[in-house]
Amino acid sequence: MTSFPEQFLWGVSSSSFQIEGGTNEGGRSPSVWDTFCATPGKVFEGHTGDPACGSYADPVRDADLVAGLGCGAYRFSVAWARVLPGGDGDVNEAGLDYYERLCDLLLERGVQPWVTLYHWDLPQALEDRGGWRSPEMPGWFERYTEVVADRLGGKAAGWYTLNEPQIFLGMGLSTGEHAPGLKLPRKDVLQAIHHALLAHGRAVKVLRTASPSTPIGWVPTGLTTAPATESEADIEAARTHTFALHDQPDWWFNHAWFSDPALLGHYPEQGLALVGDDAPDIKPGDLETIAQPVDFLAFNLYTGSLVRAGADGRPEQLPHPPGHPITSFRWPLQPETLRWAARFLHERYGLPLYVGENGLASMDWVHADGKVHDAGRIDYLTRYLSELRQAIADGADVRGYFQWSILDNFEWAEGYRMRFGLTYVDFVTGERIPKDSYEWYREVVATNGASLPDAIEPLR
Secondary structure, eight states: OOOOOTTOEEEEEOOHHHHOOOTTSTTOOOBHHHHHHTSTTSSGGGOOSSSTTOTTTOHHHHHHHHHHHTOSEEEEEOOHHHHOTTSSSSOOHHHHHHHHHHHHHHHHTTOEEEEEEESSOOBHHHHTTTGGGSTTHHHHHHHHHHHHHHHHTTTOSEEEEEEOHHHHHIIIIISOSSTTOOOOOHHHHHHHHHHHHHHHHHHHHHHHHHSTTSOEEEEOOOOOEEESSSSHHHHHHHHHHHHOOOSSTTTTOOSHHHHIIIIISSOOHHHHHHHGGGSOOOOTTHHHHHTOOOSOEEEEOSOOEEEEEOTTSSEEEOOOOTTOOBOTTOOBOOTHHHHHHHHHHHHHHOOOEEEEEOOOOBOOOOOTTSOOOOHHHHHHHHHHHHHHHHHHHHTOOEEEEEEEOSBOOOOGGGTTSOBOOSEEEOTTTOOEEEOHHHHHHHHHHHTTTTTSOSSOOOOO
């Protein structure tokens, strides 16, 4: 069986608001998601981030679960409101103590801590002052980064600045489906995106000084498409479609508008032409700040579609056929997109890659035998990982893979009804039950992917 590269890093991911609970404990202040959850009709059945998985009360359980997989790394995020309750004021030492303890627990078990600075839970105190719309946000984020890096800089094995800015800005400020629930004009959203990019760049500067030997990157997402065939015309159509800004309600769900400034030092010409007068105000020196050199690019991917070259040569997105497999989120399975996203991103940006998140929401429950049998998740991961293996064979420099997620957790506006975990969580008692996929992934890690089959029945 074919394995992954010798130094390939296998991991799992989580985020603070989705697993910690303890929203009123240890000096933590409310975040925008606490406010959003308290707003009637915003979150499924009024679910909130407390108790979530109870990870704040007992991080040992999580460290043991990650170590039990044999994973080399655990990606988790820091809750800004737990560290700086006022957003940019006094430091809450108890919050920093929690994350330092988590790092120590992981290191004691031979697991590398990979720390995400921001995974959507902005302190409400900063949202009240304008949040990402405010030109002060890059400075607030810089201060926050300094505080976290000062405490965790000697323990973090990798840094991520922002997780999926496309989502917390697009769904938070454009469609209103996520916190803080705003529906702003496109021009205002584009300016907020610019502030987020500046925040990323200023954070990279801080991390480079505070933790010079630790790799730094970030974790965007975006529309990903695979070619319908491996003809040069279809490959080019898929590449073009992947990096284009599209004039549709989810125009913000793209790679180039975010990663071109951060990694190439300029906004994409096609995107600037599309947004016209809505383009952000760019001050002298902004792009130099945004494009601070990073060590890797991570990306999150769950679904996608196929594209072919149309009769006029332009990309033509193909509809999924009736009965095409979907997850509980109603996201179509399209494993090929992981292969082609890795290839396209590597070609465009020339950086080592990590998959920051990949997994599926599944209909999981405890079966009559007391176990959780999630064959669908195993098949999904088998298919996507096989495509990632092919991307590496194609020449993409993929260094690691972080499965989403180690635990079932609070899935944002969907509350607790979407289960992504390798571990089942009883959200009433907090009990954790490793699923069949947990044991399966442990074998993948132990064999460095050699346990994956070389040949797979086509998806249908």
